[in-house]
Amino acid sequence: GEDVEQSLFLSVREGDSSVINCTYTDSSSTYLYWYKQEPGAGLQLLTYIFSNMDMKQDQRLTVLLNKKDKHLSLRIADTQTGDSAIYFCAEKGDWNQGGKLIFGQGTELSVKP
Amino acid sequence: SQTIHQWPATLVQPVGSPLSLECTVEGTSNPNLYWYRQAAGRGLQLLFYSVGIGQISSEVPQNLSASRPQDRQFILSSKKLLLSDSGFYLCAWSASLAIPSGNTIYFGEGSWLTVV
Numbered sequence A: 001g002e003d004v005e006q007s008l009f010l011s012v013r014e015g016d017s018s019v020i021n022c023t024y025t026d027s028s029s030t031y032l033y034w035y036k037q038e039p040g041a042g043l044q045l046l047t048y049i050f051s052n053m054d055m056k057q058d059q060r061l062t063v064l065l066n067k068k069d070k071h072l073s074l075r076i077a078d079t080q081t082g083d084s085a086i087y088f089c090a091e092k093g094d095w096n097q098g099g100k101l102i103f104g105q106g107t108e109l110s111v112k113p
Numbered sequence B: 001s002q003t004i005h006q007w008p009a010t011l012v013q014p015v016g017s018p019l020s021l022e023c024t025v026e027g028t029s030n031p032n033l034y035w036y037r038q039a040a041g042r043g044l045q046l047l048f049y050s051v052g053i054g055q056i057s058s059e060v061p062q063n064l065s066a067s068r069p070q071d072r073q074f075i076l077s078s079k080k081l082l083l084s085d086s087g088f089y090l091c092a093w094s095a096s097l098a099i100p101s102g103n104t105i106y107f108g109e110g111s112w113l114t115v116v
Helices: none
Strands: A004-006 A009-013 A020-022 A031-037 A044-051 A055-058 A061-066 A071-074 A085-092 A101-103 A107-112 B005-008 B010-013 B019-026 B032-038 B044-052 B055-058 B066-069 B075-079 B087-094 B104-107 B111-115
Touching: A004 A085, A009 A020, A020 A031, A020 A107, A031 B066, A044 A055, A044 A061, A044 A071, A044 B005, A044 B055, A071 A085, A085 B019, A101 B044, B005 B087, B010 B087, B019 B032, B019 B111, B032 B075, B032 B104, B044 B066, B044 B075, B055 B075
Parallel strands: A009 A107, B010 B111
Antiparallel strands: A004 A020, A020 A071, A031 A044, A031 A085, A055 A061, A061 A071, A085 A101, A085 A107, B005 B019, B019 B075, B032 B044, B032 B087, B044 B055, B066 B075, B087 B104, B087 B111
């Protein structure tokens, strides 16, 4: 079945890089996503990567995909206190299931000044 | 541009009372629509999705139901709430999967439900 796993917590110092890791099980996933959730708010799409790509960079965000190991990571450069939030990794489910997303449990990023 | 609205933002309901959460999407047509629930443990669970008017797929058996009376309107309901229905409910949409932008799903701001 489909499953996405993430570590629950990550703590970094302001200015350092943060790396949030994720593993998934469905090798047929075509798209993988990173969402950010601030306290009490909905989910904000940060970025996504197509499965035929190894890397995608968008300003301070770098996504790395190792399809062989089914491993996805999100690197945030120069992490700021405003980056403190929960980050969710998600994979796209079956085409015939409305393109639903399967989410990990989320990684809570704490940025210390 | 497309926007998604969800209401009410917060509600406190007694056990056994009915529930209606509403979600509308603007700026697009024939979207795929989703209801997710986020319990206190943080994980996101897909409850329902819809690929068209009147077409509802349920992911888990539960005390809730969903309806899509119009193309861009998605409603989550219950006839009698249980304590276990408490949580954060998120509506989401994506464009039709037939076009490239259909691969991204966008979320509303969520509705906090506390059943007491």
